[in-house]
Amino acid sequence: MTTEIHRYSAFTEDAAGGNPAGVVLDASGLDDARMLAIAAKVGYSETAFLLPRGGHDYDVRYFSPEAEVPFCGHATIAAAVALADRGARGTLRLHTPVGEVPVDLATDDGRPVATLTSVDGRAEALPGADLAAALALLRWEAGDLDPALPPAIGFGGAHHLILAARTRARLAALDYDFEGLKAFMLERDLTTVDLVWREDDVTYHARNPFPVGGVVEDPATGAAAAAFGGYLRHHGLVPAGRRVTIHQGADMGRPSILLVDIPERGGIRVTGGAVPIRG
Numbered sequence: 001m002t003t004e005i006h007r008y009s010a011f012t013e014d015a016a017g018g019n020p021a022g023v024v025l026d027a028s029g030l031d032d033a034r035m036l037a038i039a040a041k042v043g044y045s046e047t048a049f050l051l052p053r054g055g056h057d058y059d060v061r062y063f064s065p066e067a068e069v070p071f072c073g074h075a076t077i078a079a080a081v082a083l084a085d086r087g088a089r090g091t092l093r094l095h096t097p098v099g100e101v102p103v104d105l106a107t108d109d110g111r112p113v114a115t116l117t118s119v120d121g122r123a124e125a126l127p128g129a130d131l132a133a134a135l136a137l138l139r140w141e142a143g144d145l146d147p148a149l150p151p152a153i154g155f156g157g158a159h160h161l162i163l164a165a166r167t168r169a170r171l172a173a174l175d176y177d178f179e180g181l182k183a184f185m186l187e188r189d190l191t192t193v194d195l196v197w198r199e200d201d202v203t204y205h206a207r208n209p210f211p212v213g214g215v216v217e218d219p220a221t222g223a224a225a226a227a228f229g230g231y232l233r234h235h236g237l238v239p240a241g242r243r244v245t246i247h248q249g250a251d252m253g254r255p256s257i258l259l260v261d262i263p264e265r266g267g268i269r270v271t272g273g274a275v276p277i278r279g
Contacts, residue, residue: 003030005042008078011220011256011272013111017249018256019220020277021078022047025086027061032068039063045215048075050094057093060101064213069191070097071157073222073270077114080105081274084112098157101267108273116222117267118156121230126151126161130188134161137181138193138209144170146198150235156226156268158191160208164198171197172251174207174217182211194224196246201238204228206248219249220256222270229260229268240264 005022012018022042027035027049039047043065051059060079062072080092080103092103094116104115126134131151135142140163145151149164165171174195181193192208199205206228208218218224225246232238242262249256261269 003027003038005038005047006082007042007044007277008082008274009277010074010077010081010274011222011258013273013275015275015277017254018274019074019218019249019254020044021072021075023075023079023082024049025079025082027051035061035063036068040065045210045213045218046072046075048072048079050079053095056088056091057095060094060096064215066214067212069158069213071101071223073116073224073226074220076101076103076116077222077272078274080114080116081112084114085276096157101157111273113271113273115269115271117269118226119267121154121156121226121233121268123152123154123162123227123231123234126153133184134163134193137177137184138163139175139177140170149196149198149237152231153190154194154224154227154231156223156230158223158227159189160192160194160224160227161185161190162194162196162228162231164196168197168205171195171205171207174209174251176209178211178216181209185212192218192221192224194221194228196228202242202244204244204246205250206246207251208248217252219252219254220258220272221248222258222272225258225260225270226268229262229270233262238262
């Protein structure tokens with residue numbers, strides 16, 4: 001049986017930007033080994049595999065080229081837009097390994113736009129020894145950190161190490177120990193490292209090393225954006241109800257925009273569009 005694979009770039013209006021994702025809209029009959037093999041062949045940071053339950057309900061699993069991941073934001077947005085392109089409207093209910101993630105579909109200037117609501121976003125302190133190890137692997141110094149944004153582990157469906165750079169130049173100079181950081185992350189169940197720089201209170205720039213998925217860097221990471229929204233709320237850095245804009249991928253030549261709405265409690269809302277990748 002031939003499996004139809006769709007390719008979309010999420011958090012962009014241009015297929016040359018954003019984060020590419022594979023999407024299988026009907027993965028019925030595929031076992032874990034086959035899904036992993038498809039994700040490896042597609043070669044993107046994640047591929048989403050949907051199993052229709054009926055109506056607007058789908059079971060979803062996410063695979064990187066090397067392993068299954070518990071949740072992936074950009075592949076969720078890509079899958080939702082792929083369904084919208086085929087007539088879906090309203091709210092999708094995606095049943096993921098970390099819980100139910102509703103996705104609201106809308107249009108912006110005629111283009112489908114999707115808004116996912118993550119599982120409850122939160123953050124916890126990073127032990128000092130882990131911080132020192134992470135900085136060494138990233139080839140950062142303690143003085144490279146923004147003292148106003150404390151290092152932490154954020155969660156919005158997956159765990160992400162959050163470190164804030166003091167300057168935009170520090171964020172731009174990404175050069176890390178790939179194998180060392182991968183081992184560090186696997187030991188701590190981390191999906192990506194979310195490196196951010198604060199332009200102002202509601203505008204951030206981000207880079208996301210993803211060595212555990214076999215990828216040097218993600219150009220747009222919806223799960224990390226959800227975790228970061230929970231982190232900002234936890235630390236009182238953004239008033240509830242505000243929207244934060246995250247710019248990611250520019251340093252890779254794949255500019256992306258993620259819109260993050262932070263309610264007083266519960267899941268974080270992450271909005272973006274997606275476009276098909278042709279050829």
